Amino acid sequence: MEKLPAKTGWLWVKEGLALFRKQPAEVSTLFLSYMFLMLALGILPIIGQLLPLILVPVFAMSFMQACRQIEEGKRVYPSLLLVSFRSPALRTLLALGVLYLLAAFAAVAVSTLVDGGAFWKAMTGPGLDPRDIEGSNLRLAMIVAALVYIPAAMAFWFAAPLIAWHKMPLGKALFYSFFAVRRAAKAFTVYGLAWLVIGVLLPATISTIVALLFNNMTVIVFILLPLSIILTVVMYCSFYPTYTAVFGKPPRDEAPVPESNDGAR
Template sequence: MNKLPAREGWNWVKQGFALFRKQPLGLGALFFGYVLVAVALGLVPLVGKLLSYLLVPIFTVAFMQGCANAEQGKRVHPGLLLTGFRSPAFPTLIKLGLVYMALAMLAIAASTLVDGGVWLQVLLRQLEPDAPETKNSAFGAAILFTAFAQLISFVLLAFTGPLVHWKRMGVGKAVFYSVVGILGATKAFMVFALSWFGISAIIGQVVFLIFGRTSMFQPVLITVSLIYTIAAFCSFYAIYCRLFGAPEAELTQPVPANDA
Protein backbone atom coordinates (compact mmCIF):
# COMPACT_ATOMS: atom_id res chain seq x y z
CA MET A 1 0.00 0.00 0.00
CA ASN A 2 2.49 2.59 -1.18
CA LYS A 3 1.42 6.21 -1.50
CA LEU A 4 -0.12 6.82 -4.89
CA PRO A 5 0.15 9.85 -7.19
CA ALA A 6 -2.87 12.15 -7.46
CA ARG A 7 -3.47 11.22 -11.11
CA GLU A 8 -4.35 7.69 -10.00
CA GLY A 9 -7.71 9.06 -8.87
CA TRP A 10 -8.69 9.82 -12.47
CA ASN A 11 -7.53 6.35 -13.55
CA TRP A 12 -9.98 4.86 -11.04
CA VAL A 13 -12.82 6.85 -12.58
CA LYS A 14 -11.97 5.57 -16.07
CA GLN A 15 -11.61 2.00 -14.82
CA GLY A 16 -15.02 2.25 -13.15
CA PHE A 17 -16.68 3.17 -16.44
CA ALA A 18 -14.72 0.47 -18.30
CA LEU A 19 -15.80 -2.18 -15.82
CA PHE A 20 -19.44 -1.07 -15.93
CA ARG A 21 -19.45 -1.29 -19.73
CA LYS A 22 -18.50 -4.98 -19.56
CA GLN A 23 -21.79 -6.05 -17.94
CA PRO A 24 -24.04 -3.03 -17.37
CA LEU A 25 -27.26 -5.01 -16.97
CA GLY A 26 -25.85 -7.46 -14.44
CA LEU A 27 -24.13 -4.79 -12.36
CA GLY A 28 -27.23 -2.60 -12.58
CA ALA A 29 -29.37 -5.50 -11.34
CA LEU A 30 -27.08 -5.96 -8.33
CA PHE A 31 -27.25 -2.28 -7.50
CA PHE A 32 -31.03 -2.03 -7.82
CA GLY A 33 -31.48 -5.27 -5.90
CA TYR A 34 -29.78 -3.73 -2.89
CA VAL A 35 -31.68 -0.46 -3.32
CA LEU A 36 -34.98 -2.34 -3.24
CA VAL A 37 -33.93 -4.17 -0.08
CA ALA A 38 -32.84 -0.91 1.55
CA VAL A 39 -36.11 0.81 0.60
CA ALA A 40 -38.14 -2.11 1.95
CA LEU A 41 -36.22 -2.01 5.23
CA GLY A 42 -36.69 1.76 5.38
CA LEU A 43 -40.44 1.22 5.61
CA VAL A 44 -39.92 -0.38 9.03
CA PRO A 45 -39.68 2.47 11.57
CA LEU A 46 -36.19 2.94 13.06
CA VAL A 47 -35.29 -0.79 13.21
CA GLY A 48 -35.38 -1.08 9.42
CA LYS A 49 -32.89 1.75 9.01
CA LEU A 50 -30.54 0.14 11.50
CA LEU A 51 -30.78 -3.18 9.66
CA SER A 52 -29.88 -1.43 6.40
CA TYR A 53 -26.62 -0.26 8.03
CA LEU A 54 -26.00 -3.83 9.16
CA LEU A 55 -26.22 -5.02 5.55
CA VAL A 56 -23.81 -2.46 4.08
CA PRO A 57 -20.70 -4.69 4.23
CA ILE A 58 -22.69 -7.66 2.91
CA PHE A 59 -23.89 -5.62 -0.07
CA THR A 60 -20.36 -4.31 -0.60
CA VAL A 61 -19.12 -7.90 -0.86
CA ALA A 62 -21.93 -8.74 -3.31
CA PHE A 63 -21.18 -5.80 -5.58
CA MET A 64 -17.42 -6.37 -5.43
CA GLN A 65 -18.09 -9.99 -6.36
CA GLY A 66 -20.09 -8.78 -9.34
CA CYS A 67 -17.23 -6.51 -10.38
CA ALA A 68 -14.75 -9.37 -10.05
CA ASN A 69 -16.99 -11.57 -12.20
CA ALA A 70 -17.28 -8.86 -14.85
CA GLU A 71 -13.52 -8.35 -14.91
CA GLN A 72 -12.94 -12.09 -15.27
CA GLY A 73 -15.56 -12.50 -18.00
CA LYS A 74 -18.02 -14.38 -15.79
CA ARG A 75 -21.75 -13.73 -15.68
CA VAL A 76 -23.04 -11.12 -13.25
CA HIS A 77 -26.52 -11.96 -11.96
CA PRO A 78 -28.84 -10.93 -9.08
CA GLY A 79 -28.07 -14.17 -7.22
CA LEU A 80 -24.71 -12.66 -6.32
CA LEU A 81 -26.57 -10.54 -3.75
CA LEU A 82 -26.39 -13.65 -1.56
CA THR A 83 -22.59 -13.87 -1.78
CA GLY A 84 -22.01 -12.32 1.64
CA PHE A 85 -24.62 -14.54 3.27
CA ARG A 86 -22.99 -17.64 1.79
CA SER A 87 -19.44 -16.54 2.58
CA PRO A 88 -17.46 -18.46 5.21
CA ALA A 89 -16.75 -14.99 6.62
CA PHE A 90 -20.47 -14.24 7.13
CA PRO A 91 -20.24 -14.08 10.97
CA THR A 92 -17.40 -11.56 10.67
CA LEU A 93 -19.36 -9.54 8.11
CA ILE A 94 -22.23 -9.31 10.59
CA LYS A 95 -19.83 -8.06 13.26
CA LEU A 96 -18.56 -5.53 10.74
CA GLY A 97 -22.14 -4.50 10.06
CA LEU A 98 -22.49 -3.75 13.75
CA VAL A 99 -19.53 -1.37 13.42
CA TYR A 100 -21.33 0.42 10.57
CA MET A 101 -24.48 0.58 12.68
CA ALA A 102 -22.59 1.96 15.68
CA LEU A 103 -20.91 4.66 13.57
CA ALA A 104 -24.25 5.65 12.03
CA MET A 105 -25.83 5.93 15.47
CA LEU A 106 -22.85 7.88 16.75
CA ALA A 107 -23.24 10.39 13.89
CA ILE A 108 -26.92 10.82 14.72
CA ALA A 109 -26.14 11.24 18.41
CA ALA A 110 -23.46 13.84 17.60
CA SER A 111 -26.01 15.80 15.56
CA THR A 112 -27.73 16.74 18.82
CA LEU A 113 -24.86 19.18 19.33
CA VAL A 114 -26.02 20.96 16.17
CA ASP A 115 -29.79 21.24 16.69
CA GLY A 116 -30.33 20.22 20.29
CA GLY A 117 -31.75 16.81 19.38
CA VAL A 118 -34.57 17.84 17.05
CA TRP A 119 -33.36 15.60 14.20
CA LEU A 120 -33.08 12.69 16.62
CA GLN A 121 -36.64 13.27 17.82
CA VAL A 122 -37.87 13.22 14.22
CA LEU A 123 -36.08 9.90 13.62
CA LEU A 124 -37.67 8.48 16.77
CA ARG A 125 -41.10 9.67 15.54
CA GLN A 126 -41.41 11.96 18.54
CA LEU A 127 -41.73 14.96 16.21
CA GLU A 128 -43.09 15.43 12.71
CA PRO A 129 -40.67 16.83 10.11
CA ASP A 130 -42.89 19.89 9.64
CA ALA A 131 -43.34 20.56 13.38
CA PRO A 132 -42.66 24.12 14.63
CA GLU A 133 -39.57 22.88 16.48
CA THR A 134 -37.88 21.88 13.22
CA LYS A 135 -38.42 25.36 11.79
CA ASN A 136 -36.95 27.07 14.83
CA SER A 137 -33.76 25.02 15.03
CA ALA A 138 -30.72 24.05 12.97
CA PHE A 139 -32.68 21.03 11.75
CA GLY A 140 -31.34 21.11 8.19
CA ALA A 141 -27.77 21.59 9.39
CA ALA A 142 -28.13 18.55 11.68
CA ILE A 143 -29.27 16.40 8.75
CA LEU A 144 -26.32 17.56 6.65
CA PHE A 145 -23.92 16.95 9.54
CA THR A 146 -25.25 13.41 10.01
CA ALA A 147 -25.05 12.64 6.29
CA PHE A 148 -21.49 14.00 6.00
CA ALA A 149 -20.27 12.17 9.12
CA GLN A 150 -21.77 8.89 7.92
CA LEU A 151 -20.35 9.39 4.42
CA ILE A 152 -16.82 9.95 5.72
CA SER A 153 -16.94 6.98 8.08
CA PHE A 154 -18.44 4.66 5.46
CA VAL A 155 -15.86 5.70 2.85
CA LEU A 156 -13.05 4.96 5.30
CA LEU A 157 -14.57 1.50 5.84
CA ALA A 158 -15.28 0.95 2.14
CA PHE A 159 -12.87 -1.98 1.77
CA THR A 160 -13.50 -3.72 5.07
CA GLY A 161 -16.12 -6.08 3.62
CA PRO A 162 -13.93 -7.34 0.75
CA LEU A 163 -10.94 -7.63 3.09
CA VAL A 164 -13.01 -9.80 5.42
CA HIS A 165 -14.46 -11.86 2.56
CA TRP A 166 -11.40 -12.31 0.34
CA LYS A 167 -8.48 -11.85 2.74
CA ARG A 168 -10.23 -13.54 5.71
CA MET A 169 -9.26 -10.65 8.00
CA GLY A 170 -10.89 -10.02 11.33
CA VAL A 171 -12.94 -6.89 11.93
CA GLY A 172 -10.19 -4.88 13.62
CA LYS A 173 -7.54 -5.76 11.04
CA ALA A 174 -9.90 -5.03 8.13
CA VAL A 175 -10.82 -1.63 9.59
CA PHE A 176 -7.15 -0.80 10.11
CA TYR A 177 -6.07 -1.71 6.58
CA SER A 178 -9.06 -0.01 4.95
CA VAL A 179 -8.48 3.26 6.80
CA VAL A 180 -4.70 3.22 6.36
CA GLY A 181 -5.04 2.32 2.68
CA ILE A 182 -7.39 5.23 1.99
CA LEU A 183 -5.44 7.75 4.05
CA GLY A 184 -2.27 6.65 2.31
CA ALA A 185 -3.86 7.56 -1.01
CA THR A 186 -5.39 10.86 0.11
CA LYS A 187 -4.31 12.87 -2.95
CA ALA A 188 -5.61 10.23 -5.34
CA PHE A 189 -8.90 10.08 -3.45
CA MET A 190 -9.26 13.86 -3.60
CA VAL A 191 -8.86 13.76 -7.39
CA PHE A 192 -11.26 10.80 -7.49
CA ALA A 193 -13.94 12.64 -5.48
CA LEU A 194 -13.51 15.91 -7.39
CA SER A 195 -13.70 14.04 -10.70
CA TRP A 196 -17.03 12.45 -9.83
CA PHE A 197 -18.33 15.76 -8.52
CA GLY A 198 -17.31 17.42 -11.80
CA ILE A 199 -18.86 14.65 -13.89
CA SER A 200 -22.12 15.01 -11.95
CA ALA A 201 -22.20 18.78 -12.43
CA ILE A 202 -21.34 18.61 -16.14
CA ILE A 203 -23.92 15.91 -16.86
CA GLY A 204 -26.58 17.92 -15.04
CA GLN A 205 -25.81 20.97 -17.15
CA VAL A 206 -25.70 19.02 -20.42
CA VAL A 207 -29.06 17.34 -19.74
CA PHE A 208 -30.56 20.73 -18.84
CA LEU A 209 -29.22 22.33 -22.04
CA ILE A 210 -30.71 19.52 -24.13
CA PHE A 211 -34.08 19.12 -22.43
CA GLY A 212 -34.48 22.43 -20.59
CA ARG A 213 -37.53 22.56 -18.32
CA THR A 214 -39.48 19.98 -20.31
CA SER A 215 -41.13 16.92 -18.81
CA MET A 216 -38.19 14.81 -20.03
CA PHE A 217 -35.58 16.61 -17.93
CA GLN A 218 -36.12 14.77 -14.63
CA PRO A 219 -36.45 11.22 -16.05
CA VAL A 220 -33.36 11.60 -18.24
CA LEU A 221 -31.31 13.16 -15.45
CA ILE A 222 -32.28 10.41 -13.00
CA THR A 223 -31.45 7.68 -15.53
CA VAL A 224 -28.05 9.15 -16.40
CA SER A 225 -27.30 9.81 -12.72
CA LEU A 226 -27.99 6.16 -11.87
CA ILE A 227 -25.62 5.02 -14.60
CA TYR A 228 -22.68 7.06 -13.34
CA THR A 229 -23.53 6.16 -9.73
CA ILE A 230 -23.16 2.47 -10.59
CA ALA A 231 -19.94 3.26 -12.46
CA ALA A 232 -18.71 5.06 -9.34
CA PHE A 233 -19.36 1.92 -7.29
CA CYS A 234 -17.41 -0.05 -9.89
CA SER A 235 -14.52 2.37 -9.38
CA PHE A 236 -14.19 1.13 -5.81
CA TYR A 237 -13.36 -2.33 -7.11
CA ALA A 238 -10.55 -0.78 -9.18
CA ILE A 239 -9.34 1.02 -6.06
CA TYR A 240 -9.45 -2.18 -4.03
CA CYS A 241 -7.36 -3.99 -6.63
CA ARG A 242 -4.83 -1.14 -6.71
CA LEU A 243 -4.48 -0.97 -2.94
CA PHE A 244 -4.76 -4.62 -1.96
CA GLY A 245 -4.37 -6.62 -5.17
CA ALA A 246 -6.99 -8.29 -7.35
CA PRO A 247 -8.77 -11.22 -5.68
CA GLU A 248 -7.64 -14.64 -6.86
CA ALA A 249 -10.03 -16.29 -9.30
CA GLU A 250 -10.84 -19.18 -6.97
CA LEU A 251 -11.78 -16.77 -4.19
CA THR A 252 -14.33 -15.05 -6.41
CA GLN A 253 -16.34 -18.23 -6.91
CA PRO A 254 -19.60 -17.90 -4.92
CA VAL A 255 -20.40 -20.67 -2.47
CA PRO A 256 -23.31 -22.80 -3.79
CA ALA A 257 -26.59 -22.40 -1.94
CA ASN A 258 -26.59 -25.97 -0.64
CA ASP A 259 -23.18 -25.43 0.92
CA ALA A 260 -24.21 -22.31 2.82
Protein backbone atom coordinates in the same frame (compact mmCIF):
# COMPACT_ATOMS: atom_id res chain seq x y z
CA MET B 1 2.51 -0.14 -0.47
CA GLU B 2 3.79 2.89 -2.36
CA LYS B 3 1.92 6.15 -2.00
CA LEU B 4 -0.49 6.67 -4.86
CA PRO B 5 -0.38 9.94 -6.83
CA ALA B 6 -3.42 12.22 -6.65
CA LYS B 7 -4.38 11.51 -10.28
CA THR B 8 -5.07 7.88 -9.33
CA GLY B 9 -8.38 9.07 -7.86
CA TRP B 10 -9.58 10.13 -11.30
CA LEU B 11 -8.31 6.89 -12.82
CA TRP B 12 -10.52 4.96 -10.37
CA VAL B 13 -13.57 6.79 -11.71
CA LYS B 14 -12.57 5.97 -15.29
CA GLU B 15 -11.91 2.32 -14.43
CA GLY B 16 -15.31 2.09 -12.77
CA LEU B 17 -16.91 3.42 -15.95
CA ALA B 18 -14.92 0.90 -18.02
CA LEU B 19 -16.19 -1.98 -15.85
CA PHE B 20 -19.77 -0.71 -16.17
CA ARG B 21 -19.52 -0.44 -19.96
CA LYS B 22 -18.57 -4.12 -20.27
CA GLN B 23 -21.85 -5.33 -18.74
CA PRO B 24 -24.13 -2.29 -18.23
CA ALA B 25 -27.44 -4.18 -18.26
CA GLU B 26 -26.22 -6.95 -15.96
CA VAL B 27 -24.68 -4.73 -13.29
CA SER B 28 -27.66 -2.33 -13.44
CA THR B 29 -30.01 -5.28 -12.89
CA LEU B 30 -27.93 -6.28 -9.87
CA PHE B 31 -28.22 -2.75 -8.49
CA LEU B 32 -32.00 -2.54 -9.09
CA SER B 33 -32.43 -5.93 -7.40
CA TYR B 34 -30.55 -4.54 -4.43
CA MET B 35 -32.73 -1.42 -4.32
CA PHE B 36 -35.97 -3.42 -4.51
CA LEU B 37 -34.75 -5.65 -1.69
CA MET B 38 -33.94 -2.61 0.45
CA LEU B 39 -37.41 -1.19 -0.22
CA ALA B 40 -38.95 -4.51 0.79
CA LEU B 41 -36.94 -4.56 4.02
CA GLY B 42 -38.03 -1.00 4.73
CA ILE B 43 -41.61 -2.21 5.11
CA LEU B 44 -40.66 -4.06 8.30
CA PRO B 45 -41.35 -2.02 11.45
CA ILE B 46 -38.30 -0.64 13.33
CA ILE B 47 -35.82 -3.28 12.13
CA GLY B 48 -36.59 -2.31 8.53
CA GLN B 49 -34.99 1.07 9.17
CA LEU B 50 -31.83 -0.51 10.60
CA LEU B 51 -31.24 -3.50 8.32
CA PRO B 52 -30.21 -1.50 5.22
CA LEU B 53 -27.22 -0.07 7.11
CA ILE B 54 -26.33 -3.34 8.83
CA LEU B 55 -26.38 -5.16 5.49
CA VAL B 56 -24.20 -2.59 3.65
CA PRO B 57 -20.98 -4.66 3.96
CA VAL B 58 -22.81 -7.84 2.93
CA PHE B 59 -24.17 -6.35 -0.27
CA ALA B 60 -21.01 -4.32 -0.90
CA MET B 61 -19.27 -7.63 -1.51
CA SER B 62 -21.93 -8.50 -4.11
CA PHE B 63 -20.82 -5.54 -6.21
CA MET B 64 -17.13 -6.18 -5.54
CA GLN B 65 -17.57 -9.77 -6.69
CA ALA B 66 -19.54 -8.59 -9.73
CA CYS B 67 -16.69 -6.28 -10.74
CA ARG B 68 -14.22 -9.09 -10.21
CA GLN B 69 -16.21 -11.34 -12.53
CA ILE B 70 -16.52 -8.60 -15.15
CA GLU B 71 -12.75 -8.15 -15.03
CA GLU B 72 -12.31 -11.91 -15.51
CA GLY B 73 -14.73 -11.98 -18.45
CA LYS B 74 -17.48 -13.81 -16.56
CA ARG B 75 -21.18 -12.97 -16.72
CA VAL B 76 -22.84 -11.15 -13.82
CA TYR B 77 -26.17 -12.51 -12.56
CA PRO B 78 -28.65 -11.16 -9.96
CA SER B 79 -27.88 -14.25 -7.83
CA LEU B 80 -24.61 -12.51 -6.90
CA LEU B 81 -26.69 -10.38 -4.58
CA LEU B 82 -26.72 -13.29 -2.15
CA VAL B 83 -23.07 -14.31 -2.54
CA SER B 84 -22.02 -13.10 0.93
CA PHE B 85 -24.82 -15.04 2.61
CA ARG B 86 -22.97 -18.19 1.53
CA SER B 87 -19.63 -16.88 2.80
CA PRO B 88 -17.94 -18.08 6.01
CA ALA B 89 -17.29 -14.38 6.68
CA LEU B 90 -21.01 -13.54 6.90
CA ARG B 91 -21.04 -13.17 10.69
CA THR B 92 -18.04 -10.81 10.62
CA LEU B 93 -19.60 -8.78 7.79
CA LEU B 94 -22.78 -8.41 9.85
CA ALA B 95 -20.71 -7.28 12.83
CA LEU B 96 -19.10 -4.71 10.53
CA GLY B 97 -22.59 -3.61 9.52
CA VAL B 98 -23.51 -3.04 13.17
CA LEU B 99 -20.44 -0.80 13.46
CA TYR B 100 -21.63 1.06 10.34
CA LEU B 101 -24.91 1.70 12.10
CA LEU B 102 -23.32 2.81 15.37
CA ALA B 103 -20.85 5.12 13.61
CA ALA B 104 -23.65 6.73 11.59
CA PHE B 105 -25.74 7.31 14.72
CA ALA B 106 -22.72 8.73 16.56
CA ALA B 107 -21.93 11.18 13.74
CA VAL B 108 -25.54 12.40 13.56
CA ALA B 109 -25.69 12.61 17.36
CA VAL B 110 -22.66 14.92 17.42
CA SER B 111 -24.44 17.19 14.92
CA THR B 112 -27.10 17.94 17.55
CA LEU B 113 -24.54 20.24 19.19
CA VAL B 114 -24.78 22.44 16.11
CA ASP B 115 -28.48 22.51 15.20
CA GLY B 116 -30.25 21.42 18.37
CA GLY B 117 -31.27 18.06 16.91
CA ALA B 118 -32.99 19.02 13.64
CA PHE B 119 -30.74 16.77 11.54
CA TRP B 120 -31.16 13.95 14.09
CA LYS B 121 -34.96 14.23 13.77
CA ALA B 122 -34.66 14.22 9.98
CA MET B 123 -32.59 11.02 10.01
CA THR B 124 -34.34 9.09 12.77
CA GLY B 125 -37.90 10.39 12.84
CA PRO B 126 -40.88 9.90 10.51
CA GLY B 127 -40.43 13.38 9.12
CA LEU B 128 -39.11 16.85 9.86
CA ASP B 129 -41.49 19.60 10.85
CA PRO B 130 -40.82 22.76 8.79
CA ARG B 131 -40.83 24.67 12.07
CA ASP B 132 -37.77 22.67 13.17
CA ILE B 133 -35.86 23.85 10.11
CA GLU B 134 -36.52 27.54 10.77
CA GLY B 135 -33.57 29.02 12.60
CA SER B 136 -31.65 25.73 12.65
CA ASN B 137 -28.17 25.19 11.22
CA LEU B 138 -29.22 22.09 9.29
CA ARG B 139 -26.60 22.41 6.56
CA LEU B 140 -23.83 23.03 9.06
CA ALA B 141 -25.04 20.00 11.05
CA MET B 142 -24.80 17.82 7.92
CA ILE B 143 -21.24 19.04 7.30
CA VAL B 144 -20.27 18.37 10.92
CA ALA B 145 -21.77 14.86 10.79
CA ALA B 146 -19.87 14.15 7.55
CA LEU B 147 -16.57 15.36 9.03
CA VAL B 148 -17.06 13.31 12.19
CA TYR B 149 -17.84 10.24 10.08
CA ILE B 150 -14.68 10.50 7.93
CA PRO B 151 -12.38 8.46 10.24
CA ALA B 152 -15.01 5.72 10.44
CA ALA B 153 -15.43 5.78 6.66
CA MET B 154 -11.67 5.32 6.27
CA ALA B 155 -11.79 2.27 8.54
CA PHE B 156 -14.82 0.84 6.75
CA TRP B 157 -13.73 1.48 3.14
CA PHE B 158 -11.68 -1.70 2.58
CA ALA B 159 -12.89 -3.64 5.61
CA ALA B 160 -15.49 -5.77 3.82
CA PRO B 161 -13.19 -7.16 1.08
CA LEU B 162 -10.38 -7.64 3.60
CA ILE B 163 -12.77 -9.71 5.73
CA ALA B 164 -14.33 -11.65 2.86
CA TRP B 165 -11.32 -12.12 0.57
CA HIS B 166 -8.38 -11.99 2.96
CA LYS B 167 -10.15 -13.66 5.91
CA MET B 168 -9.05 -10.91 8.29
CA PRO B 169 -10.72 -10.56 11.70
CA LEU B 170 -12.83 -7.44 12.17
CA GLY B 171 -10.32 -5.36 14.14
CA LYS B 172 -7.42 -6.10 11.81
CA ALA B 173 -9.52 -5.29 8.72
CA LEU B 174 -10.55 -1.93 10.19
CA PHE B 175 -6.93 -1.15 11.09
CA TYR B 176 -5.55 -2.02 7.65
CA SER B 177 -8.35 -0.16 5.89
CA PHE B 178 -7.89 3.03 7.89
CA PHE B 179 -4.16 3.28 7.27
CA ALA B 180 -4.46 2.20 3.62
CA VAL B 181 -6.88 5.06 2.96
CA ARG B 182 -4.70 7.44 4.97
CA ARG B 183 -1.66 6.50 2.90
CA ALA B 184 -3.59 7.10 -0.33
CA ALA B 185 -5.19 10.30 1.00
CA LYS B 186 -4.38 12.43 -2.06
CA ALA B 187 -5.89 9.88 -4.45
CA PHE B 188 -9.02 9.55 -2.30
CA THR B 189 -9.38 13.33 -2.10
CA VAL B 190 -9.41 13.59 -5.90
CA TYR B 191 -11.71 10.57 -6.09
CA GLY B 192 -14.20 12.15 -3.66
CA LEU B 193 -14.10 15.53 -5.39
CA ALA B 194 -14.58 13.88 -8.78
CA TRP B 195 -17.72 12.12 -7.60
CA LEU B 196 -18.95 15.30 -5.94
CA VAL B 197 -18.71 17.10 -9.28
CA ILE B 198 -20.15 14.20 -11.28
CA GLY B 199 -22.91 13.33 -8.84
CA VAL B 200 -24.07 16.84 -7.99
CA LEU B 201 -23.06 19.32 -10.67
CA LEU B 202 -23.72 17.09 -13.69
CA PRO B 203 -27.37 16.26 -12.80
CA ALA B 204 -27.95 19.88 -11.76
CA THR B 205 -26.59 21.16 -15.08
CA ILE B 206 -28.61 18.67 -17.12
CA SER B 207 -31.81 19.37 -15.17
CA THR B 208 -31.34 23.11 -15.75
CA ILE B 209 -30.84 22.62 -19.50
CA VAL B 210 -33.85 20.29 -19.76
CA ALA B 211 -36.00 22.71 -17.74
CA LEU B 212 -35.08 25.56 -20.10
CA LEU B 213 -35.85 23.43 -23.17
CA PHE B 214 -39.04 21.68 -22.07
CA ASN B 215 -40.22 23.28 -18.79
CA ASN B 216 -41.89 19.95 -17.96
CA MET B 217 -41.27 18.17 -14.65
CA THR B 218 -42.20 14.77 -16.11
CA VAL B 219 -39.53 15.09 -18.80
CA ILE B 220 -36.95 16.20 -16.22
CA VAL B 221 -37.68 13.18 -13.99
CA PHE B 222 -37.72 10.86 -17.02
CA ILE B 223 -34.17 11.97 -17.88
CA LEU B 224 -32.69 12.40 -14.40
CA LEU B 225 -33.94 9.12 -12.90
CA PRO B 226 -32.05 6.79 -15.27
CA LEU B 227 -29.06 9.15 -15.17
CA SER B 228 -28.91 8.98 -11.37
CA ILE B 229 -29.15 5.16 -11.49
CA ILE B 230 -26.34 4.93 -14.04
CA LEU B 231 -24.10 7.29 -12.07
CA THR B 232 -24.72 5.34 -8.87
CA VAL B 233 -23.92 2.02 -10.54
CA VAL B 234 -20.73 3.43 -12.07
CA MET B 235 -19.75 4.74 -8.63
CA TYR B 236 -20.31 1.26 -7.16
CA CYS B 237 -18.14 -0.19 -9.93
CA SER B 238 -15.38 2.31 -9.11
CA PHE B 239 -15.04 0.89 -5.58
CA TYR B 240 -13.34 -2.20 -6.98
CA PRO B 241 -10.42 -0.31 -8.61
CA THR B 242 -9.73 1.47 -5.32
CA TYR B 243 -9.24 -1.96 -3.75
CA THR B 244 -7.08 -3.45 -6.50
CA ALA B 245 -4.88 -0.33 -6.63
CA VAL B 246 -4.03 -0.75 -2.95
CA PHE B 247 -4.21 -4.51 -2.29
CA GLY B 248 -3.86 -5.99 -5.78
CA LYS B 249 -6.08 -8.63 -7.34
CA PRO B 250 -8.29 -10.59 -4.92
CA PRO B 251 -6.81 -13.91 -3.75
CA ARG B 252 -8.11 -17.03 -5.46
CA ASP B 253 -8.16 -19.38 -2.51
CA GLU B 254 -11.80 -18.83 -1.56
CA ALA B 255 -14.62 -21.08 -2.75
CA PRO B 256 -15.81 -20.35 -6.29
CA VAL B 257 -18.98 -18.35 -6.73
CA PRO B 258 -21.88 -20.52 -7.91
CA GLU B 259 -22.97 -19.82 -11.48
CA SER B 260 -26.62 -19.44 -12.42
CA ASN B 261 -28.28 -22.04 -14.57
CA ASP B 262 -28.05 -19.71 -17.54
CA GLY B 263 -24.30 -19.51 -17.13
CA ALA B 264 -24.00 -23.29 -17.37
CA ARG B 265 -25.14 -23.30 -20.93
